[in-house]
Amino acid sequence: MSPFRRQRPPVCLGPVENFPDSIPKRVSTSPPIAALRHGDTIHVFEDRCPHAGAILSRGTLTGEHLTCPAHKATFDVATGRSVGTLNCRKLRTYKAWLQNGLIYITPTPTHKPH
Numbered sequence: 565m566s567p568f569r570r571q572r573p574p575v576c577l578g579p580v581e582n583f584p585d586s587i588p589k590r591v592s593t594s595p596p597i598a599a600l601r602h603g604d605t606i607h608v609f610e611d612r613c614p615h616a617g618a619i620l621s622r623g624t625l626t627g628e629h630l631t632c633p634a635h636k637a638t639f640d641v642a643t644g645r646s647v648g649t650l651n652c653r654k655l656r657t658y659k660a661w662l663q664n665g666l667i668y669i670t671p672t673p674t675h676k677p678h
């Protein structure tokens with residue numbers, strides 16, 4: 565592998581005020597991802613349930629646990645882990661941070677499914 569291999573730059577999701585506190589919001593459809601902001605903490609995760617593909621950002625949020633609207637699989641959006649009784653694979657998650665009022669994420673997931 566070349567030591568000069570280029571790294572892909574972070575991806576900007578937009579101004580933090582576009583992300584209301586504690587409300588999951590879809591930000592991209594290709595691949596489908598969603599962001600959830602709790603104050604200055606931001607979680608970004610795939611917005612497609614690994615069970616059967618429902619849109620997770622339309623689910624029910626309890627703290628950092630998001631329950632799928634279709635068959636009620638539940639995920640910890642901070643880790644991507646399935647935490648409910650319906651055991652699914654882990655969600656892809658992205659490292660996210662705030663910089664100058666904008667939200668950025670890594671261009672590739674930090675947690676990939678096993």
Ligand code: FES
Nearest residue numbers: 613615616632635
């Ligand atoms: S599609 Fe999410 S639990 Fe079935």
